Amino acid sequence: MSRPADRSGSFRSLRVRNYRFYAASNLVSLTGTWMQRIGQDWLVLQLSGDNGVALGVVTALQFAPTLVLSLYGGVLADRYPKRRMLVATQTLMGLLALLLGVLVASDGIALWHVFVLAAALGSVSAVDAPVRQAFVAELVGPDLLVNAVSLNSTIFNGARLVGPAVAGLLIGAASGDTAPAFLVNAASFAVTIGALLCMRPEELHATAPVARGRGQLREGLAYVWSRPDLRLAMGLALVLGTFTFNSQVTIALMAREVFGLGAEAFGLLTTCFAVGSLSGAFLSARRSARPLQRFLVLAAVAFGLLSIACGLMPTFWSFAVLLVPTGAAGLVFAVANNSFVQLGVDPQLRGRVMALYFTCFLGGTPVGAPLIGWISERFGAPWGFVTGGTVAVLAGSAAAAWLARGRRVRVEAGVVPPRLQLHVSPARTPAEAPGGHSTG
Template identity: 30%
Template sequence: MTDSDVPLTGWQRTFSSLSGNRAFTFLFAGNIGFFFGMQMMMILSGWLVIHKWDNAAYLGYLMATAAIPMLVLAPIGGVVSDRVDKRKLILATQCLLVVTSSTVSILILTDVIQFWHMMLITPVSATAFAFNIPGRQALVAILVPRDRLMNAISLSTAAMNASRIVAPALAGILVAPIGIGGAYVISTACYATAAATTVFLPPSRPRRVREFTFLEDFAGGFRYIRSSALLMGLLLFATVPIIFAMPHQTLLPVFADDVWHVGSVGFGVMQASSGAGGLIGGFVVANLDSYRRKGTLMLATALVFGALLFVFALSPWYGLALGLMAAMGFVSMTFTTVNNTAIQMVIPDEVRGRVMSVMMMTFGLMPLGAVPAGIAAQSVGAPPVVAVGAVLFVISTVVIFVATPSLRTLDRGMEEGRERETARRAAPADAVPGMDHGRPRP
């Protein structure tokens, strides 16, 4: 009997993927530092834009400079992740994030920061994300047994949401005594911590023989996605929130400043409320490995999120908005974890980095919603813009679910993926049964 076969209860079950797994523990610790730094950077950059240049449209432009590199470079990052040592890839890009964050800190502290500086530095950071995040995501499934994969993804996402509790509140509180520049220095320290933990990760090289060119690898990932109706449906489910629902995150500084007038501390508390809900949701979903009808669960949580977002957009009370943010964090955490786990379960290791990078490309679609949302908010205000986005989100979610029958039998597809990958891992390293460079064999 292996460790993963031992029945676990209570907190042991909640943290089962960390038990006895030194490599994943270091990755998990690094993820905390990474997400903490990222959340602080996102909060501080938005607050800097609103308070220094007072232009909601600038928020959309800045989002575009962050999203476009991820849209263009994420698939390349996935190919690189499948071909190189993931530890070295993560370490190199993490160091680049330390450099970009340090640069912004210096520009702010010396009082020479201009908006064009942000427009130049932000895409450099986004480029690092495009290579760093696929490597981190792919490494989780390599370091953790598949029967504990949902738990590992739940904990990783819970760590992200834990950072959303502490980091935004801390950023908002620190702005008053030490300024945005000082808070950026702390964000830089978080990135440096994540880089340090990466040193302790084991080497992770590709298992398959690299007999294909870079471009063939690039195309192979898309061929594999196109061959699977279930995978296509899951990726579409991950894309819709980015386009229609997530622009509300871009506009949160506008809500905090112009709608409820709560300042930087109130803005941080809003983000922390969402993170608190997400953290609770993370611990709940970490125990849902055996829950059936995961496709229906995804649909239900998506619809609830859309309804909550609509009410949030029109709420005249800050206190109600905080409760709604917490509830949205809970249901979005559930949706995201089930979706991410399903994707990880149905794909083989040989294309994992490329498929996860395509999933990350969805963040590159954010300008499709964020830029027009920012421009519209400058003219008519943020509340009606977010309300319309919530309605479009619900409609498109229902359409995708109805048009993708395989989502309704998601558990069967995940179980087949588990069995297929178990057999694949038992095969010789140079044998990739059922796969011809990202294309399923007949």
């Protein structure tokens, strides 16, 4: 039987009016966010004298609040109307971007200002992220959730494609002044707030709010711990999020230290990574079912191998070209892992589970970003890529070994067309095991 027309196509979620508002405004806002990220990284390098550790520290400060606040953001997402919460968080983030832009434009900026504002932005984002992720399910319902998550990643990486390039051009045209990037980002939040206010609440697939009570955070943690499949996804998110997803540090250092180039080249390299991520998002949008665990493992290993190869590239253009498949592999893993978690949880617990997921995925950045920055500073920028890639390969291999317990595993590889497939048979019963016997 053919699938209904309104449930087919890579862009099927866009047929939902509320999601169209969300997607369009998200594209504008995320473009501004990527402009701010490029501007912030470049500003830190300007103020610190190209210090890789300082770049890692500001990234850590922006993501450190995730460790503390994201889980409580998940509790709030399950307890209160998500749309209203997003209006509040988006307003606060817009005001913080405006303050940073004014400080830079008035020549009153100092490095400690960037650190403080990065931490403040991270605090608001830590609450915003789990609410936003849980809100997607309310926008489209369970049947379109995988497609909506993939389209969100497409939008995110489309913005990453445009934002860094525009930021690099703006900074270059302003003779190194990063203020325009921050001011544009501040204005972009108004678009998201307007879209949220224009949505039709009666068309949302809202779940019944969870009543305020004791132990709700512990309940979410216990639920995840009781599910081996969720533990696997959380573990991969923690390890790769900590050590491998650090392109904001590694690409900036490669541009300045290895190739000796300016903001325009940095923006171009980030755009190359985004082109690959966008391609990975389009590929992911074709999926309609929950990914398999072995797919997560293969995606993690592929991302790690390509990251190692990036660090070994000898020229600017070879590095730029390889960033494309690397970005694609990273995005395929991220979307698959996110979808795997969202489609495997009780809707009443989705906010808390997604909060834990983002705590794992982003919470390790305060450790990983400075560490990768220090390794790059001490041994050379390429080692940031090599270290992160090696950790991803080891994590994927460990996960594969864990999945293979009591199972027959077969790997198929091909060159034309390129493919890598992992076949895992069901676990053998004691009677099927060598030397085993039946007790029935």
